[in-house]
Amino acid sequence: MTITANSREVRGKAIVDQGNQVKKVNDHSFKVRSQSGGGFYEVKTTKSGMTCDCPDFVYRGGKCKHIMATRYYLQVEKDTPTGTVTEKVHLTYTQAWNVYNEAQNAEIKLFDELLKDLVKAIPEPEQTMGRPRLSIHETLFCAIQKVYSQLSSRRAYGLFQNATERGQINHAPHFNSPSKILNNIEMTPILHELVTLSALPVAGIENDFSVDSTGFRTTTFNAYNGMKHGQKKEHQWVKAHLCAGVKTNIVAAVAITDSNGGDSPQFGPLVKKTAEGFC
Numbered sequence: 001m002t003i004t005a006n007s008r009e010v011r012g013k014a015i016v017d018q019g020n021q022v023k024k025v026n027d028h029s030f031k032v033r034s035q036s037g038g039g040f041y042e043v044k045t046t047k048s049g050m051t052c053d054c055p056d057f058v059y060r061g062g063k064c065k066h067i068m069a070t071r072y073y074l075q076v077e078k079d080t081p082t083g084t085v086t087e088k089v090h091l092t093y094t095q096a097w098n099v100y101n102e103a104q105n106a107e108i109k110l111f112d113e114l115l116k117d118l119v120k121a122i123p124e125p126e127q128t129m130g131r132p133r134l135s136i137h138e139t140l141f142c143a144i145q146k147v148y149s150q151l152s153s154r155r156a157y158g159l160f161q162n163a164t165e166r167g168q169i170n171h172a173p174h175f176n177s178p179s180k181i182l183n184n185i186e187m188t189p190i191l192h193e194l195v196t197l198s199a200l201p202v203a204g205i206e207n208d209f210s211v212d213s214t215g216f217r218t219t220t221f222n223a224y225n226g227m228k229h230g231q232k233k234e235h236q237w238v239k240a241h242l243c244a245g246v247k248t249n250i251v252a253a254v255a256i257t258d259s260n261g262g263d264s265p266q267f268g269p270l271v272k273k274t275a276e277g278f279c
Helices: 008-018 055-060 065-073 097-119 136-149 153-165 177-182 185-202 224-229 264-278
Strands: 022-026 029-033 040-046 049-052 077-080 083-086 209-222 234-245 251-258
Touching (some): 008 065, 029 065, 040 065, 049 055, 049 065, 055 065, 097 136, 136 153, 136 177, 136 185, 153 177, 185 264, 209 264, 234 264, 251 264
Antiparallel strands (some): 022 029, 029 040, 040 049, 077 083, 234 251
16 A cells, blocks of 8 residues: 555554554543544444544545554554555454343344235235135244244144244144145245335345355155165255345345256346345
């Protein structure tokens, strides 16, 4: 990095050279003495960089002299015989255990409440004749709840009964019904839409995304090779292609393929789908 006269880098280094101008408040907060008054400006370190409450940073953005002074103080910027070099300094972030514990304790309750509101967006087809059909949004509520719980269909039936008692659904379906609806290919676009809707609450704070894929092992075995070729039975796999928020880890769009599905064909559609709700 080249340092020019009167630059913010020079003024930041001059602050540190005076000594006792930067005070550490904690691991992620520093007070830098104002050069034009008797007060201090606060520089905070975050996972995405440094911020300062001085007018230069607030109105201009970028690295102000107080941020540069803090970087010199932390020896992020160092003078060497060949010039100033930048080093990567690992900043640790303590776990907010009280908040973490509270969130973990409330997770199941919050999941069911949020899921109840989410599935209400599913339109119910009008029925004019025949026996009454099962409600699509209630059956999908149970199907998603079953998958989330990782219980078998029979064991998850108690969850459906609890949801009925809490007024989250009107009727607990037969334990096989949630599995049947997940095998219905017509549910695929509906499930994709639910993924999109579940991500929209963070649209105001999430603006960076990454696209990647991962494999999921199913409980189904591929027995053909074992029977014909004497090979060991192997679980079948599927592949999930995701577009996820960098800050919140929210999944904004998803595509499921077989285990050998390529990543590149899914990239464009995932980005386009994410852009519908986040741009």
